[in-house]
Amino acid sequence: MNALRPPKYERSYTYRMSALRIGIAGLGTVGAGVVRLLAENAELIATRAGVPITVTAVSARQRARDRGVDLAGPHWHEDALALAADPDVDVVVELIGGSEGIARQLIERSIAAGKHVVTANKALLAVHGSALADAAEYAGVTLAFEGAVAGGIPVIKVLREGLAGNRISRVAGILNGTCNYILTVMRTEGKEFGEVLAEAQALGYAEADPSFDIDGIDAAHKLAILAALAFGRQVDFAAVHVEGIRAINALDISFAEELGYRIKLLGIAQETAAGVEMRVHPAMVPKAALLASVDGVYNAVLAQGDFVGSVFLQGRGAGAGPTASAVIADLIDIARGTRIPVWGAAARQLSARPALPISAHRGAYFLRLMVVDQPGVLADVTAILRDHGVSLESMLQHGRKPGEAVPIVLVTHETTEAAMGKAIAGIAKLDAVLERPALIRIEPS
Amino acid sequence: MNALRPPKYERSYTYRMSALRIGIAGLGTVGAGVVRLLAENAELIATRAGVPITVTAVSARQRARDRGVDLAGPHWHEDALALAADPDVDVVVELIGGSEGIARQLIERSIAAGKHVVTANKALLAVHGSALADAAEYAGVTLAFEGAVAGGIPVIKVLREGLAGNRISRVAGILNGTCNYILTVMRTEGKEFGEVLAEAQALGYAEADPSFDIDGIDAAHKLAILAALAFGRQVDFAAVHVEGIRAINALDISFAEELGYRIKLLGIAQETAAGVEMRVHPAMVPKAALLASVDGVYNAVLAQGDFVGSVFLQGRGAGAGPTASAVIADLIDIARGTRIPVWGAAARQLSARPALPISAHRGAYFLRLMVVDQPGVLADVTAILRDHGVSLESMLQHGRKPGEAVPIVLVTHETTEAAMGKAIAGIAKLDAVLERPALIRIEPS
Structure with missing residues (x-):
């Protein structure tokens, strides 16, 4: 017995369903892009997904607006939340945006109704992603969000x-x-x-x-x-x-x-x-x-x-094309039967x-000061850095303008953010230092 | 009824199997790398795959050789082909290489025996990939090969x-x-x-x-x-x-x-x-x-x-680490239940x-000639190009050495490979052209 043997492709795709039916909430740039991609590449997508992906329902604020795509076919819901209850929708595609409100309610209700969810909503995922993942895991549905980060880059x-x-x-x-x-x-x-x-x-x-x-x-x-x-x-x-x-x-x-x-x-x-x-x-x-x-x-x-x-x-x-590409990739994954835990592992197995x-960060720093060009300034600044254990890799100062404001740039060796913070607080108090020091972290790659 | 609802994660992974059992054929650099990766990241892989991935069998030419990894556990097969028949192997990982011989036989037999196959064998995939895909599709098993192209890049x-x-x-x-x-x-x-x-x-x-x-x-x-x-x-x-x-x-x-x-x-x-x-x-x-x-x-x-x-x-x-990373990604996909047709679509739906x-290629070309530096050479060369409809974007010649061999570089506008081929044949026949002309295609990106 081979416990791993999957159902045959033919059986799992062709016989189990005749189409993946999606409902789209939000028809802005990205939503219209998704509709357009599904229409233009319909045949290719059906080939790759194993079944056609069809838009059976949509919801957006202004029904009359011309979005440059054909919306005659899908059922129009005035209330986006109705998509969660639409029996002709297998997957809800949430493209409304925002970490609260309708977007959140729609995703919660869709998951609870046993529907898969695809979203490009990074704010919602970042803020409520754990609770939504738990809900999706419990309901046994996919919550996919390739479009939420870096557009078309998978x-x-x-x-x-x-x-x-x-x-x-x-x-x-x-x-x-x-x-x-x-x-x-x-x-x-x-x-x-x-x-x-x-x-x-x-x-x-x-x-x-x-x-x-x-x-x-x-x-x-x-x-x-x-x-x-x-x-x-x-x-x-x-x-x-x-x-x-x-x-x-x-x-x-x-x-x-x-x-x-x-x-x-x-x-x-x-x-x-x-x-x-x-x-x-x-x-x-x-x-x-x-x-x-x-x-x-x-x-x-x-x-x-x-x-x-x-x-x-x-x-x-970003943009309609790249983000739509990501949304469609998620939909093809769902049609192909791919099922992966939202954060890559079951919730109870996530790392603690x-x-x-x-303040715990360690790294090198670029520090730029505006100082009055007078004797002793640099000595005072470097003494404060030394007192906090910060050593310098290089220093830049162009020309001299005695008595006037000039920029001084200091590049440190690796040190701690905490030490830098204390050193800068001290430096900022020097009379010769005119503005709030500019601090930029240096990254190796 | 929701035809798409997948089995719950818990049910599909934890109950259906307690481990994904793999047999590795070939313990060279990459094979040893796979064993080492599975050992070093065992816990992390089990978390992500949903089950542990364990090496239950191996086969390689020299049993005694020290490969720097612990091989005490897995069953050792003198004959790699025995992996295809090993009841304790769910997935055969073929890392022998070569487009014929043992590698091909092992993969064919493993597929026929209902085992999934993971390989990094680009030669075999390139030459016999269609027949192997048909066999995998018929048997309902996965044939995965992320490691075959570009090492660790997925x-x-x-x-x-x-x-x-x-x-x-x-x-x-x-x-x-x-x-x-x-x-x-x-x-x-x-x-x-x-x-x-x-x-x-x-x-x-x-x-x-x-x-x-x-x-x-x-x-x-x-x-x-x-x-x-x-x-x-x-x-x-x-x-x-x-x-x-x-x-x-x-x-x-x-x-x-x-x-x-x-x-x-x-x-x-x-x-x-x-x-x-x-x-x-x-x-x-x-x-x-x-x-x-x-x-x-x-x-x-x-x-x-x-x-x-x-x-x-x-x-x-290339290298042990990157290629092993790709092989493990394929194994985790299999453990997670991901099943995608070998070439991205069912065989009967592939494009014809x-x-x-x-000769059908269109593009710009870099052409470098070694010519005797004498009057009229360039006129002869450019006349031949013109006669074949090839127009020039730029020309480079450094200094002059009358009577000696000098390089001349010509960059063409977009033209056809067929026209370039005929023009070069004519140019090569000129007495003043001393070597076979060097031709390099120019790509826009």
């Missing part, structure tokens, strides 16, 4: 399946295209943050209210998801240290270039002897590092496994390793 | 699952680490092919008989597999046009640099209106292209999908689009 699948034999020690990614676009243009055009943000807003690359992106929250949602998958741990958004890019200026970008670095907003999840670090912040990356060359609206993820070594993935991180506060 | 999974919603138009990859290492060292150290090959052999980066790698055959096996997955087509190694890197010299590498290109051995599968192109050859890639920056023994794959856009993957393409001969 990073969820790569971490949860492709690298599943590895102990992952670190995942670092460029996870927010808006921030990466702004930082890229600041560097290539030498402009300041505010100016580039305004241009990005005019071009539609940044939202009217951009804080979700530029304050790092969107990247932190995604990082929380990647960390949960990489380390087999409950998703833990509250434990992610988050800093955005508002404080980055043209001066520090040009110093970075001079020192051989690029400034990128990175999401980093790292396992150390003490626990798990999860942080989103601007970082200096050596120019030769793979992540340093990812420009514009591209996203990328670098994962480090104990047997596989480094694996690097790059692609378009502690999340570490940012 | 490119099989990405193409077959992660990008499954897309019509893939092109896959281009650096698929052979030996060739990429040799070309990288030739460029960075300015050395000739023979010298670098000898060094690579001394360092163990190239085999004593290197022809399998440097003549492009290994890359062609891998490309045939990627093409089958990307286009949902029968694997078709015989239709792959193959050229290796023996003819690449330091002169052309330095001309490439000057023109803004890097020379890489690429495997390219491309869909055109007429059919499918599959080719492995040295190519000039713009320095800014992602594939141009992949140096040394790294592998990389760039896939282009209609909705996802470009997705780029890079990682270590024709494979195109290299």
Whole structure:
């Protein structure tokens, strides 16, 4: 007897169902993209999935709006929550967004009703992912979310399946295209943050209210998801240290270039002897590092496994096409019968390793001060660093302007965040130090 | 009734089996790596797979050899074929290699005996992959081969699952680490092919008989597999046009640099209106292209999908750790119950689009001639190109040495391989042309 022998393909796909019937909640850019992809590649998808994937129901706010796709066939529900109860829907595709409200209710009810759920909702997964995974496990349904992180790059699948034999020690990614676009243009055009943000807003690359992106929250949602998958741990958004890019200026970008670095907003999840670090912040990356060359609206993820070594993935991180591609991949997985626990392992088997506060971080730092150019300033600054055990790798100062404000850049050897924090508090109190010191963490890759 | 509802995780994994029992044939570098990975990450793998993965049987040529791993537990079969009949083996892991002989027999018998098969054998998959897929489909077992292409990079999974919603138009990859290492060292150290090959052999980066790698055959096996997955087509190694890197010299590498290109051995599968192109050859890639920056023994794959856009993957393409990582990913998939047709669709649904001969290729070309530096040579050469409808984008000649041999480089606009072939035949016959012209295809990315 071979306990593992699966049902034959023919039997399992063709006979068990004649189509995978989906209901889509939310027909914005991504929702319309999903409908369009399913229509344009219908034959190819049916071939790969083993059965056709058909949209039997939809729900969105404005029924009359022209979305450029044919919506004559599916049943229209005024109330998105009705999708959870629609007997003609096998899978609910939630593309409404937001960590609370309708999106959350719809997913909870769909799972409870025994329907599979596919979503691109990173906020919801980051905040309520554990409870939703428990519910999905209990109900025996799939909760899939490839579209939630890095758009079309299949990073969820790569971490949860492709690298599943590895102990992952670190995942670092460029996870927010808006921030990466702004930082890229600041560097290539030498402009300041505010100016580039305004241009990005005019071009539609940044939202009217951009804080979700530029304050790092969107990247932190995604990082929380990647960390949960990489380390087999409950998703833990509250434990992610988050800093955005508002404080980055043209001066520090040009110093970075001079020192051989690029400034990128990175999401980093790292396992150390003490626990798990999860942080989103601007970082200096050596120019030769793979992540340093990812420009514009591209996203990328670098994962480090104990047997596989480094694996690097790059692609378009947002937009209708890439995100629809990810949603369809999840739907094809479901049609093919693939069933994998939400966070890569059964809930009771997830790791209990502690999340570490940012104060536990160890690394090198870029420190830029604006000081009055007068004798003794550097001696005072370096004395404070020495008193906190921080040693310097290099120092940069251009020209001299006695009595005027000049920037001084200090690059430290590896030290602790706690020591740096205390040293900076001391440095900021010096009379000759004019502004709040700029501190940017340096990442090796 | 919900026809799609899967069995609950607990029920399907824990109750149906207590372990996934594997038999390994071949205990070379990769086989020993698989044993070591399963031992070192046993707990993590059991958590992710839902059950422990245990090695119950092995077979290799020299039983006494110390492989640095504990082999006291598994049953030792003198005859690898006995693994196919071992009732304590659920999955046969074939790591013997070779497209014929024991490896092929073992896989055929294992499938016929209802066992799943995991292999890293690209030659066997490329040559007999269609027949083996038919057999696996009939028997209802999985035939998995993530380790066969690009080592630890999960490119099989990405193409077959992660990008499954897309019509893939092109896959281009650096698929052979030996060739990429040799070309990288030739460029960075300015050395000739023979010298670098000898060094690579001394360092163990190239085999004593290197022809399998440097003549492009290994890359062609891998490309045939990627093409089958990307286009949902029968694997078709015989239709792959193959050229290796023996003819690449330091002169052309330095001309490439000057023109803004890097020379890489690429495997390219491309869909055109007429059919499918599959080719492995040295190519000039713009320095800014992602594939141009992949140096040394790294592998990389760039896939282009209609909705996802470009997705780029890079990682270590060979070695015990990366290949073992891929083999374990396949085993975890099997333990989790994932069952996907070998080539991404049922055999009867694979595409019948024709494979195109290299003469149908359209592209730009780098052409380097060694000519006697005398009046009228260039006029003769350009007249022949014009007569075959080939127009030039640029021309390079350094200095003048009247009466001596000098290189002339011509870069064409897009034209057809057939036209280039005829033009070169004519050019080679000119008295002033001293050697066989060097022709290198230019790829846009």
